[in-house]
Amino acid sequence: MSVRNICIAVAAASATLFGGAAAAQAQPAPIEAYAALPAIESVSVSPDGSTLAYIRRSLDGDTVVAQARTGEALVTIDVSDRVARGVFWASPDHVVISSTVNTKLPYTTSPGLYEQLDIVNVRTRRVARALRSADKAILTANFGPPTAGTYRGQPVMYLRTYTVENSAYTYDLYRVDLDDGRGRRQQIGAEDTSGYVVRKDGEIAARTTYDAKSGNWRLLVPSGGGWRELMTRRDLLETPAVLGFGRSHDVLLMVEDRPEGRELFELSLADGSETPISDFTDAALIIRDGDGLMVGVGQEGLTLSYTLFDPELQANWEKLQRGLPDRLLFMGDTSDDLGTIVFRAEGAGDPGSVYLFDAARQSVNLIGREYPALTPEAVAQVSVVRYKAADGLDLFGYLTTPTGREARNLPLVVMPHGGPASRDSAGFDWWAQAMASRGYAVFQPQFRGSDGHGRELLEAGYGEYGRKMQTDLSDGVRHLAAAGVVDPSKVCIVGASYGGYAALAGMTLDQGVYRCAVSVAGVSDLPVKMARERREGGRARFNPSMRYWQRFMGVDDDNAPILAELSPSRLASRIDGPVLLIHGREDTVVPFEQSEIMEEAMRRAGKDVELVALDGEDHYLTFPATRLRMLTETIEFLEEHNPPR
Numbered sequence: 001m002s003v004r005n006i007c008i009a010v011a012a013a014s015a016t017l018f019g020g021a022a023a024a025q026a027q028p029a030p031i032e033a034y035a036a037l038p039a040i041e042s043v044s045v046s047p048d049g050s051t052l053a054y055i056r057r058s059l060d061g062d063t064v065v066a067q068a069r070t071g072e073a074l075v076t077i078d079v080s081d082r083v084a085r086g087v088f089w090a091s092p093d094h095v096v097i098s099s100t101v102n103t104k105l106p107y108t109t110s111p112g113l114y115e116q117l118d119i120v121n122v123r124t125r126r127v128a129r130a131l132r133s134a135d136k137a138i139l140t141a142n143f144g145p146p147t148a149g150t151y152r153g154q155p156v157m158y159l160r161t162y163t164v165e166n167s168a169y170t171y172d173l174y175r176v177d178l179d180d181g182r183g184r185r186q187q188i189g190a191e192d193t194s195g196y197v198v199r200k201d202g203e204i205a206a207r208t209t210y211d212a213k214s215g216n217w218r219l220l221v222p223s224g225g226g227w228r229e230l231m232t233r234r235d236l237l238e239t240p241a242v243l244g245f246g247r248s249h250d251v252l253l254m255v256e257d258r259p260e261g262r263e264l265f266e267l268s269l270a271d272g273s274e275t276p277i278s279d280f281t282d283a284a285l286i287i288r289d290g291d292g293l294m295v296g297v298g299q300e301g302l303t304l305s306y307t308l309f310d311p312e313l314q315a316n317w318e319k320l321q322r323g324l325p326d327r328l329l330f331m332g333d334t335s336d337d338l339g340t341i342v343f344r345a346e347g348a349g350d351p352g353s354v355y356l357f358d359a360a361r362q363s364v365n366l367i368g369r370e371y372p373a374l375t376p377e378a379v380a381q382v383s384v385v386r387y388k389a390a391d392g393l394d395l396f397g398y399l400t401t402p403t404g405r406e407a408r409n410l411p412l413v414v415m416p417h418g419g420p421a422s423r424d425s426a427g428f429d430w431w432a433q434a435m436a437s438r439g440y441a442v443f444q445p446q447f448r449g450s451d452g453h454g455r456e457l458l459e460a461g462y463g464e465y466g467r468k469m470q471t472d473l474s475d476g477v478r479h480l481a482a483a484g485v486v487d488p489s490k491v492c493i494v495g496a497s498y499g500g501y502a503a504l505a506g507m508t509l510d511q512g513v514y515r516c517a518v519s520v521a522g523v524s525d526l527p528v529k530m531a532r533e534r535r536e537g538g539r540a541r542f543n544p545s546m547r548y549w550q551r552f553m554g555v556d557d558d559n560a561p562i563l564a565e566l567s568p569s570r571l572a573s574r575i576d577g578p579v580l581l582i583h584g585r586e587d588t589v590v591p592f593e594q595s596e597i598m599e600e601a602m603r604r605a606g607k608d609v610e611l612v613a614l615d616g617e618d619h620y621l622t623f624p625a626t627r628l629r630m631l632t633e634t635i636e637f638l639e640e641h642n643p644p645r
Helices: 031-035 311-323 430-437 455-459 468-482 498-508 526-537 544-553 561-565 568-574 593-604 624-641
Strands: 014-018 040-045 051-058 061-068 073-078 083-091 094-103 112-121 127-129 147-151 154-165 168-177 183-187 193-198 204-211 216-223 226-234 241-245 251-258 261-268 274-276 283-288 294-300 304-308 328-334 340-347 350-358 363-369 381-388 394-401 410-414 441-445 486-496 516-520 579-584 609-614
Touching: 031 430, 031 624, 040 083, 040 328, 040 340, 040 350, 040 363, 051 083, 051 363, 061 083, 061 094, 073 112, 083 147, 083 154, 094 154, 154 183, 154 193, 168 193, 193 241, 204 241, 241 283, 283 304, 294 311, 304 311, 304 328, 311 328, 381 468, 394 430, 394 468, 410 468, 430 441, 430 624, 441 468, 468 486, 468 498, 486 498, 486 624, 498 516, 498 568, 516 624, 526 544, 526 561, 526 593, 568 593, 579 593, 579 624, 593 609, 609 624
Parallel strands: 410 441, 410 486, 486 516, 516 579, 579 609
Antiparallel strands: 014 381, 040 051, 051 061, 061 073, 083 094, 094 112, 112 127, 147 154, 154 168, 168 183, 193 204, 204 216, 216 226, 241 251, 251 261, 261 274, 283 294, 294 304, 328 340, 340 350, 350 363, 381 394, 394 441
């Protein structure tokens, strides 16, 4: 997400946010450079600020490295046998590796992605699996957020997870020994317990309960050996969110969508009184110190901005921004006192670099570059484009334009995000950048139903799945064409997950806009999808996932006829261009079956279709080899059916 000076001819509704070098690329970077996973990821600093840990990825495999800030390596752990997602510190001597495994757990109906935590003592180099053994029958790999803390003066980790006894579940709090990983139950939850707020000494400050059948949500605090109700709500779709402690341990930070709008507030643990935090209602993230207290916020609009409550901390952050004027900065992990800060920078031809700031020394050191194989010339420019939907709704999107080409009459790839309640950002998007490197403009519209841009835009998507959520995309195409930026006869649509559905819907529900489509892990048949949701999660009335989808699809009954009418597989006869389907066989979010259904429907209708199966791949394009294959197949398909020149 960084800034570069450029003018794109989209009236006055364009502003540049991110860019590469101004010079033309003599030869585009290899696809492998874009498809590679970041070479360094999840950089974390120890609580005392003395040690770093991070995931390092290379052709030889993935490792987790812990090193002193002086550069001395303390321990290196080979994690090539798992999917390492992140690292964090549980104490100055213990770093935790968070990985995912695709497995079927006891008492579950189908496989899924679950979390695995391995604790590394960086001094002894011993590794222990969290909760491999415990004093109860734990349904492991389904953890809530961890809390680093102490017990009788010794560092421990508090984990929220489910206990299974007599075929019944309770959501409990476990105390985990950092050297052997053993878990001991600290707090027993009721069957409807849904969360805990935990102090560093393991004391429960509050817990929440939720009954999916009735929609009853409660916030409870300890009182006289029992629990006192501090707040209650009833809602089958949305409940207040407890974000942890506020600016002191006497209050909770909470957010709730109310009739008058979204409200961020502190709730007194003593009497339930509220203190609104009106200046930061749309905060996208909360910055905390080592005691778990809120010390700042990040607010995401077109870009991400930070406000730190301490004037000295804010002054330091502003100094970093001035020192890297052509880039956007993203705050990462910090030491407990925030004297040491890990941050990322993007822009000025840099797809991402990780730095360490030392407040005491007022120094900045480079830790590593995320995409070392990409030169500055390989990073295309990204601008924000504002436009109106056909019904007058104000929308915008991110436009990536190829380096070295005038932004006139470009071939276009529309790339809607997944979710749909998600969003794109203006930063380095490896997929969009790869397509831009081959001569395409890439447009990422923030259509109605997108999240992170305000409640109004999100709620405008309710009931518009396959309807205005779809035409918001083509309205963006028409805007770019009218401005002369793109050639309306050379437009294709590419997307993953919900974006994959939108790609297929673009060829069936919104015809005449796209000459080809690529759907990666996309939904093609809504009745089949909803039947699976019902089978795995219960009837819609008691199933939060079903309620989520019904709200976007605008139905009360998961057998409603409109679902078939919005299903691309049921409309295959309408397709008048080639379609490429790409799907991981191990996808547990959108099953591979959805692409098989689409392929069969198109073949029956005599349409041009190809299905590329990614063996061993999940929903998230996790593995380098299949990620590269997806990108290669996509670009070759685009070059054949929508030539960039």
